[in-house]
Amino acid sequence: LLIKLAYESWLKREELSNGLIGKVCFVLISLIGVGYLYSHFASAVEQQLDNHLFWLSILFVVSNGLLIMWSRTSKLKQLLLCLVIALEMGLNFNQMLKATPFESETRFREDMLEFSNVLEPLYEKDEDLYRVDNAVRGIDNGYNSSFLYNYHSTPYYSSTLNNSLRKTLENLGLNSKNERRISSVGQTEFLDYLFNVRYKIEASKTAGATVVKINETAQTSMGYVVPKELTKVHFVEKDPFGNQNKIAKNLVEDVQKIVVPAELRQEKRNSYQYTAKVDGMAYLYLPNNQMEKVKVYVDNQLITPKVEIRNQALLSLGDLKKGESATISFKSDEEIILDSTSIQILDTTVLNQVKEELSENRLKISEWKDSHIKATVDVKTDDKVLFMSIPYDQNWVVKVDGRKVAPSRILDDFMGIPLTKGSHQVELSFIPQGFLLGAVISLASLIGLGALEILKKRSKAKK
Structure with a gap:
């Protein structure tokens, strides 16, 4: 213009x-x-x-x-x-x-070759439906590597990202820089199991060279039979530890907490010692600090997640045994204040207990495509619901034993399917909003164009 x-x-x-x-x-x-x-x-x-x-x-x-x-x-x-x-x-x-970042074509080609070499054997070995977490910083920081290398994952970067789902994941401790993106940084091993993260792409140094490989985390599933009480769980903003404890408490009857606060003692300004009360991975959460302006050190080792985090993500600090201590220090212009809930430990014993409970009640997928899933599940008692780590969407059509059922929201933004005691066949189909109407309009338009072409030819023939 x-x-x-x-x-x-x-x-x-x-x-x-x-x-x-x-x-x-x-x-x-x-x-x-x-x-x-x-x-x-x-x-x-x-x-x-x-x-x-x-x-x-x-x-x-x-x-x-x-x-x-x-x-x-x-x-x-x-x-x-x-x-x-x-x-x-x-x-x-x-x-x-001059300030716009451009990717290197050479690096892009090398990444494609390296990731393809480790992923293609995985597709042949395991044809089930599962997620893969990319712990390697790649093209676009790995946000959309799942599209590039054709695997399912949590991270996503799009202007059409479901904002309600993004907030739910953020409330569980995952990193979200803005409304367009969600990262797996902050996703604990407990959430990995719940969200069907079966494999991790990791990098290790061998003889001075960086080698990318895939490690299996656990035999996870896209769905688990869980107590009906889980449908009443709603998350609190900026409380990922409390929200994960809510899930665990309602999954297993005698579990109260899956994350436990560490003992904390301040040594000097911006330096603290923390001691684990249980075995497990330690996590830091600082909701009121601008983390992009803070460098975090654990025992003088810089903690560097694969993407820059702000104030809403859980930051993994490493494994500790019960009674072990570590020192956390911050390089920042401002004073960083920690309280008794800032550093908490994911209890390995409770985690294994929850995994065992979920494993005994998992969904077994027999067939799947991009918009269609067939599976079987055994329900041992009544008052259960099938938790699916698929975001809730009204356009999912769910059938149990051939009968259509209405799915509900569970854990704020995931899909829950009510089930009775016994063995069940579960079938899910996704029909995009407006698809049928659009198909009818397209077909009518095609027929109309065909009719016009026939009339045009007949008119020419008469002339």
């Missing part, structure tokens, strides 16, 4: 007065000035308009305005104007793109 307006103005350049050109230049300079002042004194974004760019922009506006006044009839002067505009556009292009 701007190019069209500029071209039309140039065609009528002889009709434009010097006063009008001067006014336009004055308005442009004023707008640049407003932008400069806003970026320095009012904007929430830290990046400010550079002083050199500010004056350079004004210089080009003034010089272009003068050249337009001066070169209305002279071809040579118009060539000078063309060169100045080309120079301005070139500098602008360079300035805009």
Whole structure:
């Protein structure tokens, strides 16, 4: 649109007065000035308009305005104007793109080859429906590696991301930088099992070279038969430890907590010692700090997750045995205050107990495609529900033993299917909203076009 307006103005350049050109230049300079002042004194974004760019922009506006006044009839002067505009556009292009990150084609090709070599044997070995967690920082930080390498996973980066699901995962401790993305950073081993993460892509150094390999975590399932009480569980914002304890408590009758606070003692400013009360992985959660401005060290070793986390993700600190201690320190301009709930341990004993309970009541998938799943499940007692680690969506059609049933929300944003005691065949089909109506309209349009073509040929034949 701007190019069209500029071209039309140039065609009528002889009709434009010097006063009008001067006014336009004055308005442009004023707008640049407003932008400069806003970026320095009012904007929430830290990046400010550079002083050199500010004056350079004004210089080009003034010089272009003068050249337009001066070169209305002279071809040579118009060539000078063309060169100045080309120079301005070139500098602008360079300035805009020099800070834009681009991926390396060589790295992209190497990643494709490396990941394909480890994933293709996995597809042949295990044809079940499961998720894979990529613990290796890859193209786009691994957010959409599952699309690139064709596997199912938790991380996702899209403008159409289900925001309700994103908030639910965030409440469980997963990292979410903004409304467009969710990462698996912060996903505990307990959530791995619950969400059917069966394999992890990991990197290890061998003889100085980095080797990517896949390790199996556990024989997980896309669904588990769970107590009906789990349908009443709702998550509290910024309480991932409490939310995971709620799940575990309602899964296994005699379990109260799956994550337990560590004993905490402050040694000096931004340095604490924590001691494990149980065996397990330690996690840090600091909801009120800007974690992108904080470096975390455990026993002088820098903790570096695969993506930058902010204040809402659980940060894994490493395994500890009961009674073992570690020192956590922070490199930050501000003081980091920890309380008794900031560092908690995922109890390995309770985790194994929960895994065993879920394993005995897991869904067995017999057939699956992108939008269709067939499976079997045994229910030992009444008042049970099948938890599916598939996000709830009203467009899922669920059948149990051939009869259509209405799924419900469970754990805020996942799918729950009511079941009675006995063996059941479960079938799920996904029909996108508007698909049937769209298909009918498309078919009617196709028939209409065909009919018009026939009428057109008959009309020509008569003539």
